[in-house]
Amino acid sequence: MQEKLPSFSIKHWSDDDRPREKMVRKGKSILSDAELIAILIGSGSKDESAVELSKRILAAGNNNLNELGKLSIRQLMQFKGIGEAKAVTIAAALEIGRRRRGEEAQKITKISSSKDAFELLQPGLGELPHEEFWIVYLNNSNKVMHSAQLSKGGITGTLVDVRLVMKHALELGAVGLILAHNHPSGGLKPSKADKQITQKLKKAAVALDIKVLDHLIITQKDYYSFADESIL
Secondary structure (H helix, E strand, O other): OOOOOOOOOHHHOOHHHOHHHHHHHHOHHHOOHHHHHHHHHOOOOOOOOHHHHHHHHHHHOOOOHHHHOOOOHHHHOOOOOOOHHHHHHHHHHHHHHHHHHHHHHOOOOEOOOHHHHHHHHHHHHOOOOOOEEEEEEEOOOOEEEEEEEEEEOOOOOOOOOHHHHHHHHHHHOOOEEEEEEEOOOOOOOOOHHHHHHHHHHHHHHHOOOOEEEEEEEEOOOOEEEOOOOOOO
16 A cells, blocks of 8 residues: 655644744744745645745845846746746745835935945835946935936946936936945946046036935945045
């Protein structure tokens, strides 16, 4: 007689171990990332539970939800047990999380520190697969007047239009600028080009009595501040 294989279905678990029941009884904050994803996908495969499958998916993204958010629908479908519907559900949930953080960032109206600038810009820059260069325009109280993308695809002197930056600053009546760009590689060390464009913009701003207050290099979780490191 063939031995019966153990079931990996969550329905055979105790209530305290089932993610959905656990959330209802103990609250959402107590659940791990894997358990939350398991609720989204509903079921695993015949070889593993939804939680184990979720752990495997997270591990592929270095157990980082920001990394997981970069995966496409097709990439998510490469995991055994994840079809199109489940992949779309995961991607949609992560996009909601990203947009929620973006809405929180919009509440930042005054920049008092490099951390404020990071919180304002990270939702838009932190997860991009390519480089973008942004300018934040401030008034004399360091309140945000406007923020705009200046270039996309890399940081070089030819891609950054200094005249355009100063034209917008004068039109807005801005007296302070914060420069920012992302490093998709995750590295925070400023390159020679990063330093050169900072000095180029700073020199042009001084002539118009405008201050470049900082230049941030932004990654998914962290940032580098030229002002904090005293190299501005």
